Amino acid sequence: MNPFDEIIHQMKVETSLYARLDLGAPWGIRFHTGEHARLVVISGSNCWLRWEGIADPVRLETGTCMIVQPHVTFDLSDLPDQSVIACETLVASETDGAVAHGGSGLQTEIASARLSFDAVAAEPLFRSIPALVHFPLNETHAALIRATLDLIGMETKAGEHGSGFVVDRLVNTLFVQALRALCNNNTGKTGCWLAGLGDRRLARTIHAVHSDLARRWTVEDMAQQAGLSRSSFAALFKSVVGEAPLDYLTGWRVYRVKLLLTATDESLLRIANLVGYDNDLSLSRVFKRREGLAPGRWRQIMKQKGTVQPELTLSSELEVA
Numbered sequence: 001m002n003p004f005d006e007i008i009h010q011m012k013v014e015t016s017l018y019a020r021l022d023l024g025a026p027w028g029i030r031f032h033t034g035e036h037a038r039l040v041v042i043s044g045s046n047c048w049l050r051w052e053g054i055a056d057p058v059r060l061e062t063g064t065c066m067i068v069q070p071h072v073t074f075d076l077s078d079l080p081d082q083s084v085i086a087c088e089t090l091v092a093s094e095t096d097g098a099v100a101h102g103g104s105g106l107q108t109e110i111a112s113a114r115l116s117f118d119a120v121a122a123e124p125l126f127r128s129i130p131a132l133v134h135f136p137l138n139e140t141h142a143a144l145i146r147a148t149l150d151l152i153g154m155e156t157k158a159g160e161h162g163s164g165f166v167v168d169r170l171v172n173t174l175f176v177q178a179l180r181a182l183c184n185n186n187t188g189k190t191g192c193w194l195a196g197l198g199d200r201r202l203a204r205t206i207h208a209v210h211s212d213l214a215r216r217w218t219v220e221d222m223a224q225q226a227g228l229s230r231s232s233f234a235a236l237f238k239s240v241v242g243e244a245p246l247d248y249l250t251g252w253r254v255y256r257v258k259l260l261l262t263a264t265d266e267s268l269l270r271i272a273n274l275v276g277y278d279n280d281l282s283l284s285r286v287f288k289r290r291e292g293l294a295p296g297r298w299r300q301i302m303k304q305k306g307t308v309q310p311e312l313t314l315s316s317e318l319e320v321a
Helices: 003-011 119-126 139-158 163-183 192-197 200-211 219-226 230-241 245-263 268-274 280-291 295-305 311-320
Strands: 014-024 028-032 037-044 047-051 058-060 064-068 073-077 098-102 107-116 132-136
Touching: 003 119, 003 163, 003 192, 003 200, 014 139, 014 163, 037 139, 037 163, 064 163, 107 163, 119 245, 132 163, 139 163, 192 200, 192 230, 200 219, 200 230, 200 245, 219 230, 219 245, 230 245, 245 268, 245 280, 245 295, 268 280, 268 295, 280 295
Parallel strands: 014 098
Antiparallel strands: 014 107, 028 073, 037 064, 037 107, 047 058, 047 073, 064 132
8 A cells, every 4th residue: 555545545634724815915914723734825926935944034936835734833925024914814714715815916826725634644744744845836736736726716606515515525635636746846855755655666665565564574575575685775765765664664553553543442462463563562562662652551542632633732742641
């Protein structure tokens, strides 16, 4: 299985709000992601980005896409020092069509979607990219995303039966298209397993490993999938993915364990066998080394929480526990 597909499927992305902003200079908007992720696509005139992760404002060209993780605040404006208003004051919880704001100057269009998701399932993805990443869209990805945006606009304007359902699915499609564009973008802002999928030899190994995590994999087995010697494979994997092959395998086994702990009532022994461990003691040692507490305790905390919170909140609570 492709890890990209697995994560998207397990994230269960839902659209909590979609809006199109038609902005005329002068304008400035502050976005708070809160417990949601946010997807932004910029069209028309260029604009400026400010957020705590950068020292100076950054000019964003038309055709730029942004993926923003939870708990990030950022500003977009027509000028680098423009005053801003909160996005919430412009966009209501239920918004039909475009929202106009600003003056009569140069026009910028911002399509923005606020997304909720299963934070545990999203961990490998959001751990592999910056809290806020922006990247230009090439011609192919720009055409696909523009087509999806046009369909969203048509559905929103029509307001017919089931339009909300269709828009929700289209925004999910938009999110996947943006992630694909990010993975294929040569900006050097992605790494880890995403970079591995971009290497034809490593991708074969990654797909094989994810299709059979229960197998007793060795580095030699992985190298054979890639058609390389053990030493060449190990060096290539570490340089591209950023960790040794067996460390990578352990990380994804623990990820699969966390999904099973939250989604099923299977015993630890059964879960251990499903991901390649002979017994629950072996699994517990690995899990505690990675997560800081035993899998049973981790499962208990998740059940007490009742709902899955974004990773940063989850991590802080687990550290205290």
